[in-house]
Amino acid sequence: YKCTVNRSDKQEILCYKQYKIQHNNAQAIAKVLEQLIPLMHIDHENLIKYHGIALEHDHILFFMEYCSHGTIAQLLLGTSSLSISQTDMHRPSASYIDMHRLSISHADTRRTSSVLSSIIDTSFIDKDIVPASAGFSFFKEPLVQRYLRQLLSALSRLHEKEIIHRDIRNVNIFLTDSTKQSIKLGDINFVYDFKFMKKQPLLLDMEAVISKRESIVFYAPETITQNETTIKSDIWSLGCTLIHMLTGRIPWNNPTTTSSVYYFRVLNWIADGVRPPIPTDLKLSNHCIHFLEQCFQHDPTRRPSSQELLEHPFVKLE
Secondary structure (H helix, E strand, O other): OEEEEEEOOEEEEEEEEEEEOOOOOHHHHHHHHHHHHHHHOOOOOOEOOEEEEEEEOOEEEEEEEOOOOOEHHHHHOOOOOOOOOHHHOOOOOOOOOOHHHHOEEEOOOOOOOOOHHHOOOOHHHHOOEEEOOOOOEEEOHHHHHHHHHHHHHHHHHHHHOOOOOOOOOHHHEEEOOOOOOOEEEOOOOOOOOOOOOOOOOOOOOHHHHHHOOOOHHHOOHHHHHOOOOOHHHHHHHHHHHHHHHHHOOOOOOOOOOOOHHHHHHHHHHHHOOOOOOOOOOOOOOHHHHHHHHHHOOOOHHHOOOHHHHOOOHHHHOO
């Protein structure tokens, strides 16, 4: 949700996410701070900045930098300039927030077209965005490489602090401005392991598949089979994110079905070591294919680190 916060006698536009917690649970709050404080001390040009938390009754609010130019996922759908970003949604109810104490006011989230957006030259990026007949778009390799360098730089900073992102997808990669040249990785899922919140369900049951159908195709094998996520799980998800960029479709996409039975089958394929299909009709470079193959090593210990991948020829090639 988008909001305006008074900080040091100055109004600042931020966004926040809220989670339900056990009321007055000191242990839970301490666990949150343990995870959040390192994030608040990270300043990186390709990471969404975390500013702090607020506690209200049985909810905890996480305040983050606000990006208003959409996501890579919206760019692939051709809607980044018109769509409402994830943080622009109206909050259904604010009855339990003490607005006076938090000095927060909800902003008017009606979208207005920017006069500047019509005169900003985006041809440098647009030449590498290819519209497909089905209504979506995909990226040529030079644009994928551009975004990949920034993603790996952000991931390396997180991983050197032993922070796992846990939800790398294009819906969580934000465009920083109208030129579409720079991105920021956001929505770090650092609440995943908090005992006071609902832990990730075992993913080999149909109910979990139904509720997480759009994200489970980005999960690494160990997340499915062991309910465990590591820094190397982020690398698998990064490979899946590149597949989405290169094809315009999420991994394992089947246009003929949205059946939960199909996605349940996909989960079992991933758990058994089957890699997401690497498209052969796009004539990808050997460096690109090798990079994806490295990301999709079934054994997480054999996957390169984010720092090692920064030295991969596909990343370094200009």
